[in-house]
Amino acid sequence: QVQLQESGPGLVKPSQTLSLTCTVSGGSISSGSYYWSWIRQPAGKGLEWIGRIYTSGSTNYNPSLKSRVTISVDTSKNQFSLKLSSVTAADTAVYYCARVRGSGWDGAWDYWGQGTLVTVSS
Amino acid sequence: QTVVTQEPSLTVSPGGTVTLTCASSTGAVTSGYYPNWFQQKPGQAPRALIYSTSNKHSWTPARFSGSLLGGKAALTLSGVQPEDEAEYYCLLYYGGAQLVFGGGTKLTVL
Numbered sequence: 001q002v003q004l005q006e007s008g009p010g011l012v013k014p015s016q017t018l019s020l021t022c023t024v025s026g027g028s029i030s031s032g033s034y035y036w037s038w039i040r041q042p043a044g045k046g047l048e049w050i051g052r053i054y055t056s057g058s059t060n061y062n063p064s065l066k067s068r069v070t071i072s073v074d075t076s077k078n079q080f081s082l083k084l085s086s087v088t089a090a091d092t093a094v095y096y097c098a099r100v101r102g103s104g105w106d107g108a109w110d111y112w113g114q115g116t117l118v119t120v121s122s
Numbered sequence: 123q124t125v126v127t128q129e130p131s132l133t134v135s136p137g138g139t140v141t142l143t144c145a146s147s148t149g150a151v152t153s154g155y156y157p158n159w160f161q162q163k164p165g166q167a168p169r170a171l172i173y174s175t176s177n178k179h180s181w182t183p184a185r186f187s188g189s190l191l192g193g194k195a196a197l198t199l200s201g202v203q204p205e206d207e208a209e210y211y212c213l214l215y216y217g218g219a220q221l222v223f224g225g226g227t228k229l230t231v232l
Contacts, residue, residue, distance in 0.1 A: 039168075039223075047160075047168065047211055047223040060219040096167055105215045106156040108173035115167050 002026040004097050004113035012091075012120050018084040022097030022113055023077070030055055030075040035100040035107055038071060038082045040093040041115075048093075052100065053080055087120045094118075124148060126214050128224040133232050134202045142227045143194040144212035150193035151214065157195035158213040159188055161206075162226075168211060172197060199229075207231040 008020035038050040051061035053071045061069045073080040094115040100107040125147040134140040144157060159172040170179055172188035185201045195212055212224040
């Protein structure tokens, strides 16, 4: 069974860069047709899609975050990563990684990580 | 700005049937929006239920079904169980490489 696990600092200072990693186990990140996505959820609020990376390395980002987001993949470590620059308190949220099966936008979202809380504060 | 609207809250009796909807500010939701539905319980990650309007995952209980209804995406629960009490989110695809989640529906089983 595929499992995803987020990791990274739980506290980031304003104006700095938030960096998170999602480690995939139970399957190779580079095999098959999958998109690997990041989603976030502020406390007590709804979900927001951040972006995704395909097995090949191609990316798509939420237009509202595009200028600050970079998603990359490290196949040797079976991981993919999120960098969000110039963070403010509004970026405080639980960050999730997830897998989407398929090569288009009609993919099936299936497995999610448990989420990691990132707080932006000085 | 694109907005996806869901009922903020719904209440259903055990054994009853309830339909949650997902509407788009841009007009009618069609199969080309590839609606996905997720269930989230307090303190847990979302769990995928439905993809591409009506397709179920292997773990999706048979009482959950997805459809298009009156220009919206819909999630119907038939024979609701107490464990179905949760927040439910829909997700729509918009051309231009954009995915937007709905605001969520808090389902109470009472």
